[in-house]
Amino acid sequence: xxxxxxxxxxxxxxxxxxxxxxxxxxxxxxxxxxxxxxxxxxxxxxxxxxxxxxxxxxxxxxxxxxxxxxxxxxxxxxxxxxxxxxxxxxxxxxxxxxxxxxxxxxxxxxxxxxxxxxxxxxxxxxxxxxxxxxxxxxxxxxxxxxxxxxxxxxxxxxxxxxxx
Amino acid sequence: xxxxxxxxxxxxxxxxxxxxxxxxxxxxxxxxxxxxxxxxxxxxxxxxxxxxxxxxxxxxxxxxxxxxxxxxxxxxxxxxxxxxxxxxxxxxxxxxxxxxxxxxxxxxxxxxxx
Numbered sequence: 001x002x003x004x005x006x007x008x009x010x011x012x013x014x015x016x017x018x019x020x021x022x023x024x025x026x027x028x029x030x031x032x033x034x035x036x037x038x039x040x041x042x043x044x045x046x047x048x049x050x051x052x053x054x055x056x057x058x059x060x061x062x063x064x065x066x067x068x069x070x071x072x073x074x075x076x077x078x079x080x081x082x083x084x085x086x087x088x089x090x091x092x093x094x095x096x097x098x099x100x101x102x103x104x105x106x107x108x109x110x111x112x113x114x115x116x117x118x119x120x121x122x123x124x125x126x127x128x129x130x131x132x133x134x135x136x137x138x139x140x141x142x143x144x145x146x147x148x149x150x151x152x153x154x155x156x157x158x159x160x161x162x163x164x
Numbered sequence: 165x166x167x168x169x170x171x172x173x174x175x176x177x178x179x180x181x182x183x184x185x186x187x188x189x190x191x192x193x194x195x196x197x198x199x200x201x202x203x204x205x206x207x208x209x210x211x212x213x214x215x216x217x218x219x220x221x222x223x224x225x226x227x228x229x230x231x232x233x234x235x236x237x238x239x240x241x242x243x244x245x246x247x248x249x250x251x252x253x254x255x256x257x258x259x260x261x262x263x264x265x266x267x268x269x270x271x272x273x274x275x276x277x278x
Contacts, residue, residue, distance in 0.1 A: 035192070
């Protein structure tokens with residue numbers, strides 16, 4: 001096993017899988033996306049060396065592969081895959097309901113808004129960084145984020161007010 | 165980032181299943197140039213023999229008249245034959261004319277001698 005690939009997996013594998021899982025809403029697809037990234041890195045070892053930010057470069061690869069996969073898959077196949085556990089199971093039972101509600105609300109967002117929200121909230125990227133990863137303008141990234149957050153707030157209002 | 169966004173960001177993401185690391189890295193390992201080289205390993209004698217075969221095939225292919233050349237000779241009656249071609253043609257024609265006579269002598273059996 002290549003030590004370099006193992007080190008890259010240990011550094012970024014978790015983030016890539018979580019991002020791919022949130023985008024594809026499928027464990028199998030998230031694994032396919034991540035595996036394809038590492039196969040490409042293995043075929044072309046200098047690929048990552050040329051990247052200015054390895055994390056952003058890998059997230060871009062994940063996004064493009066996930067979008068390609070999403071387009072290839074029929075809607076019926078995607079729904080047949082069943083729900084995916086995007087968030088870790090909570091230690092406190094009261095939190096379970098909220099996390100499930102967030103997962104359901106996230107799945108109702110368009111893929112491009114979900115990608116921006118994931119990168120902003122769970123990767124803590126700036127809008128400029130998100131724009132670079134998703135190959136769009138920072139203004140578009142910011143507006144997609146605002147639309148997405150507004151929709152999430154609307155969808156989660158009953159649950160969120162309940163736990164406050 | 166407001167309270168709602170902070171609340172969302174605090175939710176931890178589900179970690180990757182334990183077996184994925186080994187499976188993904190094993191699949192990637194098969195794609196490394198080193199691993200792919202084992203499919204066609206470097207064997208100087210074997211590769212040299214294969215190259216020699218191709219050289220021989222190429223030599224025999226290009227040493228004789230090409231198919232196009234033979235074909236053009238056969239289907240181009242208007243083309244003026246060269247002197248050696250004419251000589252060869254007359255020689256073949258002469259031999260062909262002699263052939264029935266030869267066969268006649270073979271098959272003409274003197275039954276009186278049987």
